[in-house]
Amino acid sequence: MKYLHYVTDRTSLTTTLDKVLHLSTLLAADQARFERETGLTSARIHLLWVLGLHGPSTQQVLASALEVTPRNVTGLVDGLVASGHVTRQPHPSDRRATLVTPTASGARAIRDLRESHADLAQQLFADVPASRLAAFDATLDETIATVTRLMKDHA
Structure with missing residues (x-):
């Protein structure tokens, strides 16, 4: 699907935003x-x-890392157990x-x-x-921070 960048105002700022949105669309399609x-x-x-980053983890640690509820992680883990990707093992030092x-x-x-990412x-x-x-990376950092702030402001 082609991104509809031609329907927007052609100023530099909106053109740049159009490109970011187009990139987001392409990456979502690849995902x-x-x-x-x-x-x-x-x-x-x-x-x-x-x-892969942390190794075997408790569901509580996974919930925190994923920024979701433990209940949500339970459903994800259930699905991954069913598909054969993970197991649940007793914790060696915490019976609970x-x-x-x-x-x-x-x-x-x-x-x-990891290989696909690399x-x-x-x-x-x-x-x-x-x-x-380096300049692109810095611009991305600034853009991510701004979008994060705007989302919090509008929450």
């Missing part, structure tokens, strides 16, 4: 393709990514807690996520000069 290929939802992919641990299939999915970064930015990449 949807990855979800179809893996059979995993975006939320389950995110949970696996967190497990369980550890969510990737299975071999989950570890493969995490590895594939490959896309390489394809997008490998040829960008360091000074331009």
